[in-house]
Amino acid sequence: MRILLALLVALWAPAAGAQTLQDLLQQEPEAISDPSRRTVGEVLDRLVDSGLPEVPVFLERWQGKEVWQRKSDGLFFYAEEDGDGHVLYDISTGEEAGRTGPRELSELKPNAGVRGVIGSALIEFQLSDPDPARRQAALDAIAKDPAPEQAAPLRASLEGEEDPDLMARKERLLALLSARFDEDPAARVAAIEALGADISVEARAVLNQILASRPAVAATLPEDANVARLLVPGSADLPREAAYVMLVEAGLAPPRVTETEIRDALVASIADGMVGETPVATLGTDAARHAAYDAIAPARGLPPRVTEAEVDAAISTHVFWQGYAEPDATVTAAAQRALGTAETRVALWQGADLLLDAVSLASIYFLAAIGLAITFGVMGVINMAHGEFIMMGAYTGYVVQTLVPDYTLSLLLALPLAFAVTFAAGVAMERLVIHHLAHRPLETLLATFGISIALQQVAKNVFGTQARPLTSPAWLDGAWVINDVAGIAYIRIAIFVLALLFLGLLLFILKRTRLGLEVRAVTQNPGMAASLGINPDRIGMLTFGLGSGIAGIAGVAIGLYAKVTSEMGADYIVQSFMTVVVGGVGNVWGTLAGAGLIGGFQKGVEWLNPSNTLAAQTFMILFIIAFIQVRPRGIVAMKGRAAGA
Amino acid sequence: MTTAPSSTLRPRFVIAGNSSVLWALLVLALVTVGATVLAEAGMISTSFVKTLGKTLCLCLAAIAMDVVWGYCGILSLGHMAFFGIGGYAIGQWLMTARTTDIVTQNLAGQPLPPTPREIEQAVASQIFGVVGADDFPWIWAFSHSLALQLLMVVLVPGVLAGLFGWLAFRSRVTGVYLSILTQGMTLALSLWLFQNDSGLRGNNGLSGLQNIPGLDQWGQDRISLLFLWASAGALGAGYVLFAWLTSGRRGSAIRAIRDDEARLRFLGHGVEGLKLLVFTLTAVVTAIAGALYYPQAGIINPGEVAPLASIYLAVWVAIGGRGRLYGAALGAALVSLLSSWFTGGGAPDIPLGFYTIQWTDWWTVLLGLTFVAVTLWAPKGLGGLFDLVPSRKPRQGDWGPDDGAWRREEGQP
Amino acid sequence: MTALLHVDSISVSFDGFRAINDLSLTVEPTGLRAIIGPNGAGKTTFMDIVTGKTRPDSGRVLWGEKAQDLVGLSESRIARLGLGRKFQRPTVFEAQTVAENLDLALRNPRQPLRVLFARRTADDRARALAIAEEIGLLPHLHRRAGELSHGQKQWLEIGMLLAQDPRLLLVDEPAAGMTVPEREHTTDLLRRAAETRAVVVVEHDMEFVRRLDCRVTVLHEGRVLAEGSLDHVTSNPDVIDVYLGR
Incomplete structure (x- = not known):
């Protein structure tokens, strides 16, 4: 032309x-x-x-x-x-x-x-357009809908390309086009093999397209068929019914007469309450219907029923296989190998991505649970309203954001303010309620539950049931994308950093300050601590405030990536409890280990069954119950006679 | 032996030995008969009769909770899971049988009599259409048989509680640790039920349970009375059972677990086994209560076994008064009736000028704060009021969980 | 005479601290025995191991004629074999009456199902009353244990041990916090009990031990330091060193 x-x-x-x-x-x-x-x-x-x-x-x-x-x-x-x-x-x-x-x-x-057609012609221009953005757009268009005729203009445009990134992308696209469409099989195989080192979605899509296959059936296996694998009828690969349907579709066997067809045929033949020689009233079982159908079928020219034996015979005399659309076996073999290599690398990167996810989830659990762990360790008290403190922190962030429009500034204000608000709430609760229930942990658990439902309802009445957004500053938007497989949102990195910060802060407070010394003394032996002149009341109050304050911070952090609702605390409270139970009591490292274990386990189960996060949580709780069998006192347990008391 | 009182440790029949049992049965009978008379006279509505019946079921669950918590010291935050399992088990039969009736009627109009397979398929697509399935999942294997499903009402919670209890008690998990684990158990169950592939219709739950197959000609007014009587009978029987369980040496041993299980162990008692017995028995009774409750409620969904429900059960028992069966029943009845009155819009709003308190919004706040107040200032709950009756001599063993459970060990994991 | 209890070179350590260090000890079927030692000598840990509360890192605890190893058995199993223990702090069921406390301890089948269907027999009643009389709490049968005085609680606990009818009684500091007449009563109780069974008293009050007038074992740093009559061990220079040397 x-x-x-x-x-x-x-x-x-x-x-x-x-x-x-x-x-x-x-x-x-x-x-x-x-x-x-x-x-x-x-x-x-x-x-x-x-x-x-x-x-x-x-x-x-x-x-x-x-x-x-x-x-x-x-x-x-x-x-x-x-x-x-x-x-x-x-x-x-x-x-x-x-x-x-x-x-x-x-x-x-x-x-x-x-x-x-105009678009294809345009690409030729766009590939050499002085504006890099337009060249990029043209490349995206090719990647989206690759066609053989794009190879020539693409190759032509390599010369004169100055942007190294675009150059790399052009070369890769060319390789992809070559792998799929090159007329020289040797060149294709070479291009395909090169793709093995590429884990991008594009490359894998190309390999999968080359490996596109569909099931086929014939009396004998054709010489020229490029067989991916043979299918065994009756296996999970190819159920018996499906195998027969394939035979029918290929015109190699007569269709089965379905139960519906039998019924319709019988209904059409009803005359005076009889179908042929059979009274209608007796046709209440499949066997009776079959017999009646068999009786009337020849006379009425209906197809005979295909018996199970006939089905088996038909299936056994045919070969079923999965055949590649690509006729060249060397090409598909190369693609198979390349995909294998690529997938191994992808699996490794997925592992890394999973690890990132697990770490990020673990930092959230750590932030949510550490306050609980501290109060539990020092006072032997489970605070059921802990989740509501998380919610209070998140709503504090929301209110600050409505008052201060600058997101960065409001976030910086919200963190200390959330700490202050929940610290105060925690101290108030300790003074008013928990203090009066000293040494009655079960009652404390229930009283704090009363506070929890009251706080939740108050929040609902004040802020409504609608979810409130807590917008993160622009510099926290987006994600750190390592490649097509692994990546992590900046906001999650920020939460991780926050968790690290608090880990460090807590360790500092506990190990390096007078307060920490006293807290540790009370945790290990309250009676002895009291006789040494430590005021357990004051310690209890401060600990409770500290634990609640961290919950407030956790609330802001959680609010940044999830919605703020009055029920958000309830979503995290059970996980937090589990973290404490698994981690062991009264030890920051224990909570960290617990959060890591639970976060990792949950992500792991989600990976095995990605469609179902509910199942992941169910399994996680079952796992924790089982875990308690092995280590009843958590990962980091207090030992010695004190632990048995 | 001169000064030993003659009644010391002498075995006595449960009912005779505990006047509260007689009183409780009497009150229960009065309520049931009274409600029946009033309902027949048309003075109370069918829905109120149902509310009464449901309340009796909740009372039964509450006294079971009281035995496991108030007497045995295990604060289970998962007993409503068993209540829900009972409801699901009976609901499976109700739904299958009811749908089969309807489908059979519909298919009767067809030119050919339906085959069993056709009926089953039609029933399955009716029931499971909402979750995009048209086959009976394995978990419905017994749903065609009332007898088998009734067995499941007892067997499933029994096995589950037995297994859970065995694992938990064996590893010596006590106190708040144990409470949190039971909460985990019920959360796991509700999350599992929420999935569509659990085979129990996901978050749709089971519905239409108020229609009792085979009793179509009865009408809801008679059915509601039937269930009222059944619930009252179950509550009465449960009350006697638990009064027996908490009396004599076995009751003494159970309370001893609450107060100091280590000591009881050194006395040679198999504490773990006894706890397991109590935990499993109360779980089964709670499941029976649930099996009676949900046909009156008409619908069950996974939200019913969420952890919150079990905590509310504990709240009722605490407000009513732990360590006494009538207290638990009283608390459950009062709080659940008040709750439906307030949230149903029965209570008048309070205008404050600048703000109007609407009880539908503020009832939960009131309940929460009341609960805190009861825990703080009235640990004996409503049942404690009975101790104020001057003619009554101080209750035997009345150091209840409020004082008797004064143990620092409890807080330790 | 074969030994009732033979503790065979047990050791246990908590977080690297060796509470019991290769301890061996033999207890005869009848008679009193006192174990003394300064704080931290491993007295309570020794009792914990024998009664099944703590599992030793190594060693055996052999019981009775058949030399059954108690290590690994549950506390309740060991108690049912005939081992009774009294704690340092009086631990009775304060919410229950004296009669109920004694009844719970009576030597009856104590497996869960047996307890569930147990009936209090006339014989049970008689045994409980007899013990109440022996410990001097007959007039208080119907009072709650929580209302008793400290000494009465101690006696009630000893009574509960007697009700168990154990072959070996382990008693931890029975005289702590008692008045002089109460001490005498306690001494009598223990001596009488020791006529038919073995009684091991852990104590660090020398005066009380002298009153018991029995064979004494001195523990120090988790091992046996000396054994013999009180006069014999108090003249031992090592013992003097441990008690007075620092």
Whole structure:
């Protein structure tokens, strides 16, 4: 075609030198105004070969249905609506070229097929466009819908590409196109093998496309079939029923008469309460119906029922296999190997991604649970309202954000404020309730539950049941993407850092300060601590405040990536309890280990069964119950006689 | 031996030995007969009769909870899981049988008599259409038989509680640790039920349970009375059973577990086994209560076995008064009736000028704070009021869980 | 005479601290025995191991004529074999009456199911009353144990041990916090009990031990330091060193 066109162009050559785009188009205006997929190629080649600089823009607008034709003289314009009429712009210069009244223009509406062809032609321009963004867009278009004819322009555009990233991407796309469409099998195999080192989704998609296969059946295996694997009828791969359906579809066996067809046939044959020789009333079982059908079938020309034995016979005399669409076995074998290599690497990266997810989940659990663990360790008290403190922290963040519009500033304000609010709430609760229930942990558990439901309902009454957003600052948006497989959102990294910060802070408080010394003394032996002049009341109060304050911080952190609702605390409380139970009591490291174990386990189960996070949680709780069998006192347990008391 | 009182440790029949049992049975009989008379006279509505019947079931669950917590000292935050299992077990039969009736009627109009397979398929697609399935899952294997499902009402919670209890008690998990584990158990169950592939219709739950197959000609007014009587009978029987369980040496041993299980162990008692017996028995009774409750409620869904429900059960028992069966029953009845009155919009709003307190919004807050107040200032709960009756001599063993359980060890894991 | 209890080179350590260090000890079927030693000598841990509360890292605890190893058995199993233990702090069921406390301890089948269907027989009653009389709590049968005085609680606990009818009684500091007449009563109780069974008293009050007038074992740092009559061990220079040397 190209040669033919070259000829054509040569014919027009004398005039071509002085031609404008308009002139070019006017040579065959119908091809522009009413193109078909078949004819548009010629026009396009002519436009491209003209070398006019305005051609790419024209093609783009043509494709985008932005070119108009004046009815009076058939000239083409770009146009803009203006009142009833249009303002016209010259297609070469882009300058304003007069106005029209209503109904004097007709819009060019090339159909989808034509637009596709125009698009391919455009790609050639776009691949060498000076604007890198447009080159990028062209490459994306190729990646989305690869076709054999894109290889040539892509290869041509390599020369002159200056952007190294785009260069790499062009080379990769070329490799992908080559792997799929190259006519030389050796070149294809080479390209495919190179893809083994590539874990991008694109590369794997290409390999999978090459390996596309479908089930097939025949009396004997054809010589030229490229067999992926043989299928055994009756196995999980190919159930017996499905195998027979394949035979029927291939015209190799008669269709089975379904129970519905039998019923319909019988119903159609009812006469005077009888079907043939059988009374209708007796047809209440499958066996009776079959017998009645068999009796009437020959006379009425109905197909005979296919017996189970016949089905088995038909299946056993045929071969079932999964066959590649790609006929060349060397290509599919290479693709199979390349996919194997790629998948091993993908699995490794998935492992890394899973680890990141687990660490991020663990940091959330750690933040949510550490306050609980501290109060439990020091006071032997489970605070059921801990989840509501998390919620209070989150709502504090929300309120701050409504008052301070700058997200970064409001976040920086919200963290200490949430700590202060929940610290105060915790101290108030300790003074008013828990203090009076000293040494009665079960009662404390229930009293704090009372507070929990009251707080939850108050939040519902004040803020409504609707979820409130807590927007993170822009610099926390987005994600750190390592490759197509592994990546992590910045917000989760921030939470991880926050968790680390609090781990460090707590360790510092517990190991390096007077308060920490006293807290540890009370944890290990309250009676002895009291006799040494440590005021357990004060320690209890401060610990409780500290634990609650951290819950507030956790609330802000959780609110940043999940919605703030009055029930959000309840979503985290049981997990927090489990973290404490698994981790062991009164030890920061224990809680860390517990959070790590639970986060890791939950992510692991989700990975095994990704569709079902509910199942993951069920399994996690069962796992914890089992875990307690092995280590009843958690990972980091207090030992010695004190532990047995 | 001169000064030994003659009644010391002499075995006596349960009912005679505990006047509260007689009183409780009397009150129960009065309520049941009274409600029946009033209902027949048309003075109370069918829905109120159902509420009464349901309340009696909750009372039964509450006294079971009282035995396991108030007497045996195990604060189970998972007993409503067994209640729900009972409901699901009976619901499976109700739904299957009811749908089979309807399907059979529908298919009767067909030209051919339906085959058993056709009926089963139609029933399955009716029941499981909402979760996109049209086959009976394995868990419905016995749903065609009332007798087998009734067996499941007892067997499933029994086995589950037995297994859970054996694992937990064997590893000597006590106190708040144990409470949290029981909470984990019920959470696991409710999460599992929420899934569509659990085979129990996911979050749709089972519905239409108020229609009792075979009793179509009865009408809901008579059915509600039937269930009221059944619930009252179960509560009465449960009360006597638990009064027996908490009397004599066995009761003494059970309370001893609550107060100091290590000591009891050194006396040679098999504490773990005894706890397991109490835990499993109360679980089974709770399941029976659930099996009677849900046909009156008409619908059950996984939300019913969420951890919150079990904590509310503990709240009722605490408000009513732990360590006495009538206290638990009283608490459950009062709080659940009040709760439905307040949340049902029965209570008048309180205008404060600047703000109107609507009880539908604020009842939970009131309940929570009341509960805190009861825990703080009235640990004996409503049942403690009976101790104020002057003619009554101090209750035997009345150091209840409030004082008797004064143990620092409890807080240790 | 064969030994009732033979503790065979047991050791146990908590977090690296060796509470019991290769301890061996033999207890005869009848008679009193006192174990003394300073704080931290491993007295209570020794009792914990024998009664099944703590499992030793190594060693055996052999019981009775058949030399059954007690290590690994549950506390209740060991108690049912005939081993009774009294704690340092009086631990009785304070919410229950004296009669109920004694009844719980009576030597009856104590497996869970047997307890569930147990009936209190006239014989049980008689035994409980007899013990109540012996410990001097007959007038208080119907009082709650929580209302008793400290000494009465101690006696009640000893009574509960007697009700168990054990072959070996392990008693931890029975005289702690008692008045002088109460001590005498306690001494009598223990001596009388020792006529038919073995009684091991753990004590660090020398005066009380002297009153018991029995064979004495001195523990120090988890091992036996000396054994013999009180006069014999108190003249032992090692013992003097341990008790007075620091």
